Every structure is written in structure tokens, then in C-alpha cells.
Amino acid sequence: MTSQHIGPLWKFSPIPNIEESNFNKILERFYNMRVTGLTRENTQNSMDGRLIGYEGPVTLTIKTGSIKKKDIPGIEDVIARIQSLQGRNSYTRETIQHMLNKLNQDEVRYISFEDSNTRGLTGARNGQSNSAQDTWGIYAYNKGVHFEEADSERETSRGGSHGVGKIASNAASDLHMMYFANCDEHGDQHLGGTVQLIEHQYEGKYYRSSGYFTDINEDQTRFYPYENTFKPVFAKDTRGLKIIIPFLRKEYDNENEIIKSICDSFFVSILKGKLEVNVNDEKLTSDTITSYVTNPDYYNQDVTEAKKIFTPLYVDTYLNQEPRELIVSDGERDFRFNLYFRYDEEIPKGRVAIVRTIGMKIEDFKVTANANKPYNAVMIGGSDEDSYIKSLENESHTELSWEHIKDAKLQKRAKRFINNLSREMAKVIEAAVKENNPTDGIMNTEDILYVVETQFKNDLSDSMGTVMINKGKSVVKASTSVPKKTKKNKNGKSGGEERPKRDPLKRKKTENMENDLNEELKTKYSANPEMVERVILNNKELIKFDFTTSEMINGETSCDISLAVIDGMGVEYPDEFNLQDNYSIVSDLQSGREYALDQNVIKDVRIHQGVSELQLGLKGSFNKSLKFVYYIEV
Incomplete structure (x- = not known):
């Protein structure tokens, strides 16, 4: 000093x-x-500071x-x-x-x-x-x-x-x-x-x-x-x-967690000899990293349990699979990546490790409608691809995103690239599924279709009653007794018990299969309007969610909340409203704790005694006449 x-x-x-x-x-x-x-x-900062002209490892x-x-x-x-x-x-x-x-x-x-x-x-x-x-x-x-x-x-x-x-x-x-x-x-x-x-x-x-x-x-x-x-x-x-x-x-x-986090994010850098890491007395090098990744003290070695952590699969895929070319377009130019791809029926969750040229993994990418397919992949591009991927990274370098891009044209290209990445990967996955599950021949479905059609006609006839002829016109006679639906028990037998009272939260249904097939870690529910109270006061909006009558939320202490604009006909517009463009701040009404906004979702909202209360600061662009439907993820 x-x-x-x-x-x-x-x-x-x-x-x-x-x-x-x-x-x-x-x-x-x-x-x-x-x-x-x-x-x-x-670690990324250290790799960015590599000596110019030095070819050895940082x-x-x-x-x-x-x-x-x-x-x-x-x-x-x-x-x-x-x-x-x-x-x-x-x-x-x-x-x-x-x-x-x-x-x-x-x-x-x-x-x-x-x-x-x-x-x-x-x-x-x-x-x-x-x-x-x-x-x-x-x-x-x-x-x-x-x-x-x-x-x-x-x-x-x-x-x-x-x-x-x-x-x-x-x-x-x-x-x-x-x-x-x-x-x-x-x-x-x-x-x-x-x-x-x-x-x-x-x-x-x-x-x-x-x-x-x-x-x-x-x-x-x-x-x-x-x-x-x-x-x-x-x-x-x-x-x-x-x-x-x-x-x-x-x-x-936690030394073990430190070692695992290095392997998770930088396994390619270490395998390529660009990085060596010493954690206290443990040394992670290109010669030793596989001994850590295959060690049950650090990673579960049961492939069928690879549902959250995929590093052992990534390392095996990268080392043992020949790369193929994957071309992904953003609508104006094509980007060419090396794709290391492995198909294995024992893999429960399919993910693509998107890796920068420095060897840092950005994301465990989930391919739309293919999150539960049995595959594993590692994707790495060249300098042009690296530059573009870098522009799509979020602030914490953990996900490809378009929401932080302000230029409307570039944002549109980014959306198209991410969607096309899923589309091109889906083609690779589909080809692998067909190759590993060949069909044995053509199935004759005539008998099946006949039975279904006949049953449909019978059910229709029973429900509509008889038809009378009145001066040359067909008239449907109303049935005197409308058949009522009866609830079946587990054995398939009908029972007379009443249906249980409906939960105010219901599982979200969507035309996009991605939400149904994606990670099972969180489930998304749509909130009944009766459980939401919303008040706008000058430049603030207060929202209260009362989950006390929902068994689905019982015992939960936090949730993620997203929303979609809804018109007078009940039609939803999920991509029309951006939280960051309309709210200056989102916080807990009672504690004042500020909530993070990620991918148009309010993250980790506190549930206290079955209730969540939000205070939102309104920006000048906010339209106070909009109506919303809210979705809860737990």
C-alpha cells in the first residue's frame, strides 16, 4: 500500500x-x-484474459x-x-x-x-x-x-x-x-x-x-x-x-459443487486443452476430467436418471461421436455448426449443449416437442456462429434469448433462429428415431375404422332420439331422457358419486407441444379469474392471487407468474405483451422485495399463507384497458 x-x-x-x-x-x-x-x-473472465499468441492452457x-x-x-x-x-x-x-x-x-x-x-x-x-x-x-x-x-x-x-x-x-x-x-x-x-x-x-x-x-x-x-x-x-x-x-x-x-460447476460449464475447454483448473488439491485437466465425470461421488452414473444434469452424457457424446453439419438460418443468413449427436433409448431427457468457441456451455437447449426424446447432443460453431450466439446470450450467459434485443428487425431474426434451431434439430432427432425403430410393414386399418364409425353412429343415435317425418321434412325428436355422464371408478365401473369441486387452477392446454413435453420440474396452471384481484392506482398496479382454495398450490412457498393479453371474445395473445416494456419494477407488496423478470416470466414470487401480492410500477406505454389471463408455474 x-x-x-x-x-x-x-x-x-x-x-x-x-x-x-x-x-x-x-x-x-x-x-x-x-x-x-x-x-x-x-472462469470465463480468466479465459478472456489469455496471453495473446499463447497456445497453452489458461x-x-x-x-x-x-x-x-x-x-x-x-x-x-x-x-x-x-x-x-x-x-x-x-x-x-x-x-x-x-x-x-x-x-x-x-x-x-x-x-x-x-x-x-x-x-x-x-x-x-x-x-x-x-x-x-x-x-x-x-x-x-x-x-x-x-x-x-x-x-x-x-x-x-x-x-x-x-x-x-x-x-x-x-x-x-x-x-x-x-x-x-x-x-x-x-x-x-x-x-x-x-x-x-x-x-x-x-x-x-x-x-x-x-x-x-x-x-x-x-x-x-x-x-x-x-x-x-x-x-x-x-x-x-x-x-x-x-x-x-x-x-x-x-x-x-462446497468443493464438490465447485468441481461439478467447472465440469458442467467448461468440459469442452478442458478437453481441448484450453483450460486447466485446480480446486484446492484436485486438478481438472484434459487427462483427468473424465475421471471426475465418471466418478459417482460427483455425478450419478445411471443414464436413466439423467433428467437435470447432463454433463456425463455430453462428455461421452463429444468424445465418441463424429460431428455432422447442422445448418440453422435466421432468415437472412445460414450458420453452420458441428453437431455431435447420440441416440440412446435409455436417455430420458433430450438436450443440446450449446457451446461457444472458447469451450463454455451456454445452455441445455430443449428442442420443441422433443424434450423427452432419447438423445444427447453437443453443438459448436465457428467464429461467425460464435459471434451470433454471443449476441443472443442473456446477461448471465445461461440461455439463448431474443428479449434483450431492442432492434425489432434483429429481434425478429433472433426469434427465427431459435425456432429454426429447434426445427433443424427435430429433423435430426426424427431421422434417428426412424433409423432405430424401423416399421415391420403396413397395417390394415379398415376393420378398426369400421368399428369406430359404427360406435360413433350408435352413440349419436342414442343421444338424439328418433326421427319423425312431417310433410316431407325431417324433424329430430327430442329425447325425453338425456343420458347423463357417469363417473367411472378405477375398475371401469360406473358410479353415482358426484364430481369433486373444481380446483380454481387448471393445467394449461396449449397448441404448442413444447409446454406439454418439456421439463417436468414445473407445471403451468391457468388461474381462475375469481382468485385474482387487480387494482390500478395512478402509476401502480396491485395484484392479489388467492391460492387458498387450490389443492394444486397447497404447500408451495413460491411460484412463477406469466400472463397473456385476452380480448373480449376470450382469445389469448401470448406474445403481445412484454413485461419489461410495460413495468418499471415488480415487487412483493408486503416486503418490497423486487422480483426478477426472465423470459417474460415473474420469477420466484413468494406465496405466504396461500396468498401472493404484487406491486407493479407502470411505464408510460402501459395500456390500462388491457385484460389478462394469468398462468402459475410451480
Whole structure:
């Protein structure tokens, strides 16, 4: 550390008033992704920093351990800020109390990610320069921004694009804090850090939510980093970057899960020799990764149980299947991918691993109407395909999406590409099914059709009664006794018992087979209008869902909610209403907790004593005369 620093070690920028009282919503998004989100973001960042011209693997060392609280640089500054925080709703109050509860520890857990054969950050001595070439300033002080390579080919192959992944490390800390140690090409060593709190009052002044572990120049206008002379946990003396996260959340402190998350997302990178990862004393390399993937201590080896985690299948498919070409169009150009495809009747769920050229898996893609087919596949493209796939990734790099694309023409092309991907994959799957299940001959269906037709005529005659002739006109005589439907018991016999009272939720029926055949993890129900109360007050909308009379929701503590516009004739228009275009915020009415919007779905809505209550901020474009039908997923 420099011999003379200005003020406390952590700096918060002053503001005139408190305007935002919630924690950064992206924190919760990455927190919900747990270890997978943390390892994915930091591993991708390390691979993006590969030395130019270096052909060997990037090495990432992940360590977990304990450190004395007093050895954490500037910890007293952060503690003082946390103790000054004031929650203005139950969610922020709960979060602040959780932070306060963690401050009494003398020794805390941490995790670190240290990379080698990488460039590290440049321009640290320039501090907050706002130069595109000084990656230290971009990484340390700019939120929502990522450095762009001057070489377009290298930029295309990089994993990052949205600039929000840096906060994944903050989400892994009970105090929302992280440090980064850097050693650049000149051997200069510096330490920085960030902490994500809420806007707050401290010593009579108001401050922003984000704090920076940084020095500042004498006129208090520009940040500069500290030279790194701190404790060994924070040291980085070889070129590259090291992330240190103290106060590690208990949910993240699991070596097996860390190893699995690396295998899940980067098995191609490791198999191709682009990445080696050391997790404490375990080494993941191209020579050893299969021993982890085939180890029952890490993965279930029963193929018939591969319903959520598909990594063992992906690795086997990638290593043992010859690639074929898969051409997918977005309506204007064709993209050509290498497809590694395997058909196996024992596989219960069919998925396609969509992989970037750096070897990072983006998504377990579900092919429309083929989610339960017995196949497994890995899809990788070239540089053009990689560039396009990158443009379709969501912020957390876990799914192909079109909703974040603002340009209407590009959004339309993205939709068409994703639909065509399903269509082209369906052709491959159908061909494999036919090849492995050949027909034995032609079946004569004449007798079957005759029986069905005769039975239909008899049933029709019984229900309509006799026909009389009246002056040359046919008249249907009403039957004096209309046959009533009787409920059959399990043995097929009729019984006189009444039908049970109808549940106010019913399973959604759709013309799109995808929703019926997709993952069994969640079931979608349409909500009876009687269970929904909706009120619009100026620029806010309040919605109450009462599930207390629904057996289908009994015992559930959260659900996902989506909606569709409905007209006066009862016709639904599921793609006509975009939540993010119409609502500025969606939160819990009681706690104020903000809910994430993903793929036009309100995620993880709390159900308290059978009731969910939402408060939605309306944007100027919102049409208050629209009517909706709501769908509940549990």
C-alpha cells in the first residue's frame, strides 16, 4: 500500500439525497445461480484474459479457506457503513440484519480465483482514466461495462459481453464484498475491491450504494489503486488476476459443487486443452476430467436418471461421436455448426449443449416437442456462429434469448433462429428415431375404422332420439331422457358419486407441444379469474392471487407468474405483451422485495399463507384497458 493514502481505505461517492432504497437486483439474480454463476463468471473472465499468441492452457487455481477478520483490508470501514444502513422494507431489513449477524466472527471463510498465463489488467497506475485501453479502470470502477478487444476476432471469442458478471463475486459474500489483486506485464502489483450496499447516510452525509477499495487524488476527483502489500491471501505476484471473496456464503463453500460447476460449464475447454483448473488439491485437466465425470461421488452414473444434469452424457457424446453439419438460418443468413449427436433409448431427457468457441456451455437447449426424446447432443460453431450466439446470450450467459434485443428487425431474426434451431434439430432427432425403430410393414386399418364409425353412429343415435317425418321434412325428436355422464371408478365401473369441486387452477392446454413435453420440474396452471384481484392506482398496479382454495398450490412457498393479453371474445395473445416494456419494477407488496423478470416470466414470487401480492410500477406505454389471463408455474 502507498505510504500516504487519503481518508478511509474504502471510498463511497457522496450524493445529495437517498433515492434508491433497494440492493442491486443483479445480486439476487447471481445469488440464485449459486456456485454455478460464481465459477462460470470468474472462469470465463480468466479465459478472456489469455496471453495473446499463447497456445497453452489458461490455469485457474480456486482455493477455499479461512482468514482472520482483522486481516481483511479496510474491514472496519465496511463494518461502519453496514452498521449505518437503514432498511425501508422487510427485504432490505432482513438483508442488513443478515450482514450484521456475520460481523461478530473473528475468523471468516473465503474463496479465491487466481489465473495464470493471462494478461491481467492494464493501466492500473493511471487509475480512473476512462481510457478504453486501461482495463484496470474499466474493471475497478465501471459497472455494466466490459473491455472490448481491438482485435475483432479475439473480441468475438470472448465470453463476456454485458458487463454485469463482475457482481457475481459480490453476490457470493455475506457482506457483498470482493477484492481483486492484479499483476501486470510490468510486474506492478495492485489491490482493488468493491462492496455493494444500499444508498445510505453516514456521518451526516448521503452516499451511493457502491463502495470501492481505492485511494483518491488530493482534489477528491479521481480514484487510484493501492499498491499490494497486504496479507498473503490477497497477494498476486505473477502476471494475471486474482479474485478474493471474504465472508463466503455457506451455500458456496462446497468443493464438490465447485468441481461439478467447472465440469458442467467448461468440459469442452478442458478437453481441448484450453483450460486447466485446480480446486484446492484436485486438478481438472484434459487427462483427468473424465475421471471426475465418471466418478459417482460427483455425478450419478445411471443414464436413466439423467433428467437435470447432463454433463456425463455430453462428455461421452463429444468424445465418441463424429460431428455432422447442422445448418440453422435466421432468415437472412445460414450458420453452420458441428453437431455431435447420440441416440440412446435409455436417455430420458433430450438436450443440446450449446457451446461457444472458447469451450463454455451456454445452455441445455430443449428442442420443441422433443424434450423427452432419447438423445444427447453437443453443438459448436465457428467464429461467425460464435459471434451470433454471443449476441443472443442473456446477461448471465445461461440461455439463448431474443428479449434483450431492442432492434425489432434483429429481434425478429433472433426469434427465427431459435425456432429454426429447434426445427433443424427435430429433423435430426426424427431421422434417428426412424433409423432405430424401423416399421415391420403396413397395417390394415379398415376393420378398426369400421368399428369406430359404427360406435360413433350408435352413440349419436342414442343421444338424439328418433326421427319423425312431417310433410316431407325431417324433424329430430327430442329425447325425453338425456343420458347423463357417469363417473367411472378405477375398475371401469360406473358410479353415482358426484364430481369433486373444481380446483380454481387448471393445467394449461396449449397448441404448442413444447409446454406439454418439456421439463417436468414445473407445471403451468391457468388461474381462475375469481382468485385474482387487480387494482390500478395512478402509476401502480396491485395484484392479489388467492391460492387458498387450490389443492394444486397447497404447500408451495413460491411460484412463477406469466400472463397473456385476452380480448373480449376470450382469445389469448401470448406474445403481445412484454413485461419489461410495460413495468418499471415488480415487487412483493408486503416486503418490497423486487422480483426478477426472465423470459417474460415473474420469477420466484413468494406465496405466504396461500396468498401472493404484487406491486407493479407502470411505464408510460402501459395500456390500462388491457385484460389478462394469468398462468402459475410451480
